Amino acid sequence: MTLSIRHEVLRLPLAQPFRISRADPGAGDEVTTVIAELRDERFPDVVGLGEGYPNRFFGETPATMAAVTPVLLEAAGSPEPTADGLRAASERVEAAIRWHGAAKCALDTALHDLVGKLAGEPVHRLLGLPAEGPPTDFSLGLDEPAVVAERARAVAGFPAIKIKVGGEADLPTLEAVRAVYDGALRVDANTGWSLDGARALLPRLVELGVELIEQPFPVGRLDWLADLQAFSPLPIVADESCVEPADLERLVGACAGVNVKLAKCGGPGPAVRMLRQATELGFRAFLGCMEETSLGIAAAAAAASLAEWVDLDGPLLLAADPFEGLALGADHRWQLADRPGLGVSRRP
Ligand SMILES: [Mg+2]
Missing domain, CATH: 3.30.390.10 (Enolase-like, N-terminal domain)
Known part of the structure; x- marks a missing residue:
């Protein structure tokens, strides 16, 4: 070694x-x-x-x-x-x-x-992949509906917003955001919903034009996931329930999509393999992130062409990004530097 x-x-x-x-x-x-x-x-x-x-x-x-x-x-x-x-x-x-x-x-x-x-x-x-992937969405955390709506207005140029739900006021929050934002709405409950609650909310989510529902239920409730997906016209995407490639086969039939993240599966190499396997198994592929700097996001963006949906907004959520070299285009796609490696270096 x-x-x-x-x-x-x-x-x-x-x-x-x-x-x-x-x-x-x-x-x-x-x-x-x-x-x-x-x-x-x-x-x-x-x-x-x-x-x-x-x-x-x-x-x-x-x-x-x-x-x-x-x-x-x-x-x-x-x-x-x-x-x-x-x-x-x-x-x-x-x-x-x-x-x-x-x-x-x-x-x-x-x-x-x-x-x-x-x-x-x-x-x-x-990796044998093109430089360009789909545009990234922008994520908004839980807060008072008016606060979330104000934040949505500030990022209204993004083609999609991912809204964290599973709090006290999910429907008022989504209604407040929809009133100020025309783009795609993705909702992520981070395991916070019950099956009955999700079934009750679903018709209104459809009316509000929600694009997808991410991880509504606790990790092990693949039975709830399958139940909701069978009933839902919206795709349900597994995140916390889908960590490694081995999780993919268990999820077949339970949900329409999977959220692959480098921090879960182990980096750009495993992510490329997992995104390909997910697509082969019939899943719609979502590429997500944690709150990484643009260093980690550059690695994810290198695999973004393999995903249908992209949520790579980590550095956009930080007060200051300690790295430079990765630019977000006016179309909200990450523009990978045409330099050897990830093309990212520390800010002076
Ligand atoms: Mg998630």
Whole structure:
């Protein structure tokens, strides 16, 4: 093994409070993410940058990331700096241990950046994918209906808004947003609804022109998911219930779509494989994110062409993005830099 890695834990303030249905009260003003610097002793002048966003919901913290990373590095070995070498190393890291998506994501993303820089290729090209994907939506957290509507008005140029629901006032919130916003509305309950509640809300969601419903129920309630999907003209998308490729087969027949995130499945390599498998199984593919910086979002955007829906707004939710090099186009598509690797570097 010739690789070594250094993690840096960043605590980043959010531009505005971001609450979801199962967050602790008072949480949502800042986020914690982990930046990785990967070095290969054979190529001492090049540093690969990666990011993994630890989600306590899946049991990950910066400490668990640090604890499992030696196992993952051992699995990565000394990859050849080519597309084939990268893919093989990425698959070994993914298979080394179950779960720990953020730890894998930090390493896998840094590997893609490092090999891209060494091979002189942007990451999307190493993956054999086009640079452009669908436009991203913009996410709004739980708050008073008038507050959410005001925030919606401020981002009304986005083609879609993702609204967090599962709070006290879901319907008044959606009605208030619809009154000021004409674009697509996606709702995400983050496991916060009951089956009866969702069935009762559904006709009004259809009238309001909601485009999709994300993770209405607790993770294990695939039976509720299947029940609602059978009854719903809107696609239901699994997020918390769909972490790794192994989850896809269990979800066949239970919901129309799946939300793939690099921080859940383990980085751009696993995300590409999972998005392809999801499509082959007949799912509509959603590519999502946590509140990563533009470093992590650049890695996700490299795979965005494989998704029908894109929610890659992490850096847009931060008060300040510590990285530069990734631009959001006027059409709200991420514009990947035509530079080797991820094309992202630290702001001076
Ligand atoms: Mg979600």
